[in-house]
Amino acid sequence: MGGTIRFLLDGEVREAAGVDPTTTLLEHLRGPLRRTGTKEGCAEGDCGSCTVLVGELTTGDDLDPVNWRAVNACIQLLPMLDGKAVMTVESLATQTVAGCGGKPHPVQQAMIDRHGSQCGFCTPGIVMSLYGRAVGACGAGAPVEDVLAGNLCRCTGYGPILDAAREVVREPAPDVAAPLKAIQRQAMLTLAHEDPVRGVTRRWLAPRSLAELAAAAEANPDAAFVAGATDVGLWVTKLRKPPQTLIDIGRVPELKTIGRVGDALRIGAGVRYVEAIETLSARYPGLSDMMRRLGSTQVRNSGTIGGNIANGSPIGDMPPALIALGARLVLRRGEQVREIPLEDFFIAYGKQDRQPGEFVEAVIVPRGPAGQIFKVYKLSKRFDQDISAVCAAFAVTVVDGVVIEARVAFGGMAGTPRRADACEAALLGSPWTREAVEEAAAKLDEDYTPLSDMRASAGYRATTARNLLIRAFIESAQPGVATSVLAEAAHG
Amino acid sequence: MADSGASPKVEKKVTPFQGVHASVAHDSALRHVTGTAIYVDDLPEPAGMLHVHLGMSTRAHARIVSMDLSAVRASPGVVRVLTAEDIPGENDVSPVIHDDRLFAQGEVYCVGQSLFAVAAASIAAARAAAAKAVVEYEDLPAAITIEQAQALDLKIEASQRMARGDAAAALEAAPHRIQGKFSIGGQDHFYLEGQASLATPREEGDVHVWCSTQHPTEVQHLIARVLGRPDHAVTVEVRRMGGGFGGKETQASLFAAAAALVAVKTGRPAKCRPDRDEDMVMTGKRHDFEVGYDVGFDAEGRLEGIRLELASRCGATTDLSPAINDRAMFHADNAYYLPAVEIVSHRWRTHTVSNTAFRGFGGPQGMAAIERVMDAVAQAAGLDPLEVRRRNLYGGSHNLTPYYQVVEDNVAPQLIEELARSCDYEARQRAVDAFNAANPILKKGLALTPVKFGVSFTTTHLNQAGALIHIYADGSIMLNHGGAEMGQGLYIKVAQVAAEAFQVPLDRVKITSTTTDKVPNTSATAASSGADLNGMAVLDAAGKLKGRLTAFAAEKWGVDPSQVTFTPDGVRIGGETVSFPDLCRQAYLARISLSATGFYATPKIAYDRKTHRGRPFYYFAYGAACSEVVVDTLTGETKVLRADILHDVGRSLNPAIDLGQVEGGFIQGMGWLTTEELVYDAKGVLKTHAPSTYKIPTAGDRPRVLNVKLWEPGRNAEPTVHRSKAVGEPPLMLAISVFSAITRAVASVGDHRVMPNLDAPATPEAVLMAVEDVRRRAGG
Known part of the structure; x- marks a missing residue:
């Protein structure tokens, strides 16, 4: 036990023993399993050529349907697949004839009929995204363009692919609940493997309860936490600094729930975007556009809100929005639990208020006051699957024409996601008018000294930060004025 | 618009015979x-295969003081480390001028330049080892930007001048005259499959290389040169590429040569496949350009004289920059007659990765320049830009290009009128104006631009192709030619040509990988020429075989050769019909050779590069596009709402494939002019080297309404293969309509009183800066 990863591939149990825990699913598929239909286009989860479906039992009850997700195999670490099911492009054709794939699946046939492939390299990933849509996988209910936002194609211009997608008919996903139940691991999985290149022993710990996680974290204060691996995967494939000890938080049931604390939402650190998007968007409509554009279907199917906070990135999109909403962070170390305002977690670039052995357990998001104006804006070179140059969040409460509460937070404007104190102070007590808002917007220059980088210049960031506050005002006060090119495109 | 924007549905022709x-x-x-x-x-992966990783320069321009690779050699898993000293032949992987090194020698000329190769048991081991190299540099003056190259006076070659008439005098005499400048960014190919080569040693130091390349012959020749062996010692094979777009024309050689050298030196197979970031750092891109214009025109917007100055960043080495910049000059007229014209082209050498071929090959930059001039003239004259374009089109006696080729096949005016009607240009232009008057934040723009693209390699000798056809005794056909498949559908088109020639079902024709030992001395699959050249070479080979079969049948059946015809039902010989396999079997038994090579050289073309005069192009491909955009004046965010395209592919060899090229090319061009931005820092380090930072269009960027039509009456005026036209590159330039539309939307902020200073790519930042600049200059 302990050193073997078991997963289901087309109904067959596959075992991987003696592997480095930072081996990616893609490497394993293309190497030992010779499933070369799954391609490496970028090895950073941005192109979708490696899209596969992963199925898992969510509750451990084999009467439950299997939860399927399209994910990027290039940044899934192999131990994450333990006890799960995998489907690749090779899984779809119903029979194999002379190595040509045999009778194609209807999704594949639609792609052929519509001339949906040219060079063919992105095609297997696109087929898997469309197949995910056919079987109702996570996030596949969104508009086709959103489902495909994480699949880059350089040849076709997407038209034939979108046409093929529209022909895709719903069908049941393969029922693998029983065999999955059979391989679900009961004991805590630990892997240890000698890395010959770096001469270290690399370890993977997969605790099965909050208590086990807390113990593992305390015992391994230098460990990296892995949830969806959309960030840690890049440490492996891009930074080439694979952590020596990794703790998988993805199997801790207590972290995977969305609950209530009074009137607030409590989102466990292991909750994936895709699992929270509906609840959050319903409660805070201002979040829905940003969350739809955050990453891609594959990324939202893997990444967690907790991870987006815990990694301390200055350009994560959730933190500014959650800070504006007044969210609090729950941190745990052993039995000790503390709660801090989310903004206080981010101390400086690369530095968070997290003690050795401590981990993010949950984020608590309060319900705003009635009538609160809540707007979140994401600016990037490309609308879909791009990292923000600026992410702005405004939570403003206006009573009798006067601002009685203002929380303004930005990402991309400093080394951390941060509140705009001067701007907030200017807004507070002021009338909610264009003039007052413009004055408050000017104060953002005191709050932030943004940097220039490949995403945008400091000047652009500063200008749009001001303009986005003005946009928020216009949208709240002059609903007849069109301010969104996306909305214009949708009904234009 | 009732149309949902679905791509044109292609009717499937259901017949057993598909020619x-x-x-x-x-x-x-x-x-x-x-x-x-x-x-x-x-x-x-063959047993014992080594993974090859290239150590890279971290400096833009420096002398290598020392390079200590002892730790690299001692690193776990490393089998061999190779440097310039280990090269038995020439340390050179350049296409034309011998200035691209396989491994740096003494000096580095850009960040990412290959210094040495590590061959190891795994790619992880090779990469970890390479990181242990200790290289000491002494920095030398470096030019990263065009401006810096100008200051240091670094050029790839002398500036070129193309002129007709007296531009200076015409400018002086013109009633109206404007000057301006703008810049056009480069573009990474972002083929989804990166560069990759797998070399296997053969006996006597020969080597076979699987390579993802558009130019197997050049890769073969360069490997032979590196190894110091004759060309016949090297075989290069390519079945398909996961995209090329010009990026695998010259850029594959470095990785192929490294793999081949390792294979020959170690006797073990070797694979060299850089990852995405390495690929983007190490390989060349589309040239970025700085354009200056000085144009004189009358009150109706008719050009009287024009002077264009085109300056490009060529990067560290020559590569194909001379021809690319020539093509920019050739397309600085686009579809317009320039009465008195002077085009000056500067080719700046910078210490950045050497820029290279990219779909359009300089043409897009030249065309973007003249379309900017059209927009500027329209703005200055207060006219509708389409009206200005119409008035300047080639036509009648206005048919001589700046390089003295007569435009004989001009269909641009017809295409434009048809498109303007079908896309409802005038009514929509009015609707856009009304929208802009009513909306303080969002602004729309609409623009219709034409494309006229010259087809042929402008280096005349490249316009040749070879083919090889075997007919086996069972009547099955093996087809081979020099063209490489990168997704553009070349193989199927040429197979259709072969099936048509023999009148056999398409599945009787076996498509085989492009291999230098089957058809030698081929040109790159580039310049949109793949089907034109290889299709004709296949026709030549098929003609020879049909001739032999006809002569055999005529003799055996005792009929006149004119009574032998190939039909889908079989070969009709006099009154009898014999199946194609039957006839082949009988011909074989009668000892008739059933294998033939074919050859084609494009006629009529000739060009004198010294004077920049002649007929570089066999014919022109035409198209037109109309795009509508909306711009957010608070953030610069832009969305393309709708595009209508009418494109001339002559008589299409395969309409479905051609539509795919048109639509795909348009979206790729849209990416070039909007979201795709290459950012180098002051030290010459590329900061946008992966899809996380370099943004090609996604499905959501495709305009919701995109009407693409092949021009029904299209027919090549020249006797090309079945009167078809090239389609690979021209559609990319249809996307200039998007840029013009954005320019127009930005201009509306100042009520069209001033011309926006919008540069490409029109990222949200570029658009917002242009908006604010217009506001300042227009005084409101």
């Missing part, structure tokens, strides 16, 4: 969708 003009699926479509199409990295 030319049928919308047959890509030959690999089934393999693509099932994941069974094999790319280089998918090939089973």
Whole structure:
């Protein structure tokens, strides 16, 4: 036990023993399993050529349907697949004839009929995204363009692919609940493997309860936490600094729930975007556009809100929005639990208020006051699957024409996601008018000294930060004025 | 608009015989969708195969003081480390001028330049080892930007001048005159399959290389040169590429040569496949340009004289920059007659990766320049830009290009009128104006621009192709030619040509990988020429075989050769019909050779590069596009709402494939002019080297309404293969309509009183800065 990863591939149990825990699913598929239909286009989860479906039992009850997700195999670490099911492009054709794939699946046939492939390299990933849509996988209910936002194609211009997608008919996903139940691991999985290149022993710990996680974290204060691996995967494939000890938080049931604390939402650190998007968007409509554009279907199917906070990135999109909403962070170390305002977690670039052995357990998001104006804006070179140059969040409460509460937070404007104190102070007590808002917007220059980088210049960031506050005002006060090119495109 | 924006549905022609003009699926479509199409990295790895990683320069321009690789050699898993000293032949992987090194020698000329190769048991071991190199540099003056190259006076070659008439005098005399400048960014190819080569040693130091390249012959010749062996010692093979777009024309050689050298030196197979970031850092891109214009015109917007100055960043070495910049000059007229013209082109050498071929090959930059001039003239004259374009089109006696080629096949005016009607240009232009008057934040723009693109390699000798056809005794046909498949559907088109020639079902024709030991001395699959050249070479080979079969049948059946015809039902010989396999079997028994080579050289073309005069192009391909955009004046965010395209592919060999090229090219061009931005820092380090930072269009960027039509009456005026036209590159330039539309939307902020200073790519930042600049200059 302990050193073997078991997963289901087309109904067959596959075992991987003696592997480095930072081996990616893609490497394993293309190497030992010779499933070369799954391609490496970028090895950073941005192109979708490696899209596969992963199925898992969510509750451990084999009467439950299997939860399927399209994910990027290039940044899934192999131990994450333990006890799960995998489907690749090779899984779809119903029979194999002379190595040509045999009778194609209807999704594949639609792609052929519509001339949906040219060079063919992105095609297997696109087929898997469309197949995910056919079987109702996570996030596949969104508009086709959103489902495909994480699949880059350089040849076709997407038209034939979108046409093929529209022909895709719903069908049941393969029922693998029983065999999955059979391989679900009961004991805590630990892997240890000698890395010959770096001469270290690399370890993977997969605790099965909050208590086990807390113990593992305390015992391994230098460990990296892995949830969806959309960030840690890049440490492996891009930074080439694979952590020596990794703790998988993805199997801790207590972290995977969305609950209530009074009137607030409590989102466990292991909750994936895709699992929270509906609840959050319903409660805070201002979040829905940003969350739809955050990453891609594959990324939202893997990444967690907790991870987006815990990694301390200055350009994560959730933190500014959650800070504006007044969210609090729950941190745990052993039995000790503390709660801090989310903004206080981010101390400086690369530095968070997290003690050795401590981990993010949950984020608590309060319900705003009635009538609160809540707007979140994401600016990037490309609308879909791009990292923000600026992410702005405004939570403003206006009573009798006067601002009685203002929380303004930005990402991309400093080394951390941060509140705009001067701007907030200017807004507070002021009338909610264009003039007052413009004055408050000017104060953002005191709050932030943004940097220039490949995403945008400091000047652009500063200008749009001001303009986005003005946009928020216009949208709240002059609903007849069109301010969104996306909305214009949708009904234009 | 009732149309949902769905791409044009292609009618499937359901007949057993599928020759030319049928919308047959890509030959690999089934393999693509099932994941069974094999790319280089998918090939089973031979036993003992080594992984090759290239150590890279971290400096833009420096003398290598010392390079200590002892730790690299001692690193776990390393089998061999190779440097310039280990090269038996020439340390050179350049296409034309011998200035691209396989491994740096004494000096580095850009960040990412290859210094040495590490061959190890795994790619992880090779990469970890390479990081242990200790290289000491002494920095030398470096030019990263065009401006810095100008200051240091660094050029790839002398500036070129193309002129007709007296531009200076015409400018002086013109009633109106404007000057301006703008810049056009480069573009990374972002083929989804990166560069990849797998070399296997053969006996006597020979080597076979699977390579993802558009130019197997050049890769073969360069490897031979590096190894110091004759060309015949090297075989290069390519079945398909996961995209090329020009990026695998000259750029594959470095990786192929490194793999081949390791294979020959170690006697073990070797694979060199850089990852995405390494690929983007190490390989060349589309040239970025600085354009200056000085134009004189009358009150009706008719040009009287023009002077264009085109300056490009060529990067560290020559590569194909001379021809690319020439093509920019050739297309600085686009579809317009320039009465008195002077085009000056500067080719700046910078210490950045050497820029290279990219779909359009300089043409897009030249065309973007003149379309900017059209927009500027329209703005200055207060006229509708389409009206200004119409008034300046080639036509009648206005048919001589700046390089003295007569435009004989001009269909641009017809295309433009048809498109303007079908896309409802005038009514929509009014609707856009009304929208802009009513909306303080969002602004729309609409623009219709034409494309006239010259087809032929402008280096005349490259316009040749070879083919090889075997007919086996069972009547099955093996087809081979020099063209490489990168997704553009070349293989299926040429197979259709072969099937048509023999009048046999398409599945009787076996498409085989492009291999230098089957057809030698081929040109790159580039310049949109693949089907034109290889299709004709295949026709030549098929003609020879049909001739032999006809002569044999005529003799055996005792009929006149004119009574032998190939039909879908079989070969009609006098009154009898014999199946094609039957006839082949009998010909074989009668000892008739059933194998033939074919050859084609494009006629009529000749060009004198010294004077920049002649006929560089066999013919022109035409198209027109109308795009509508909306711009957010608070953030610069832009969305393309709708595009209508009418494109001339002559008589299409395969309408489905051609539509795919048109639509795909348009979206790729849209990416070039909007979201795709290459950012180098002051030290010459590329900061946008992966899809996380370099943004090609996604499905959501495709305009919701995109009406694409092939021009029904299209027919090549020249006797090309079945009167078809090239389609690979021209559609990319249809996207200039998007840029013009954005420019127009930005201009509306100042009520069209001033010309926006919008540079490409029109990122949200570029658009917002242009908006604010217009506001300042227009005084409101």
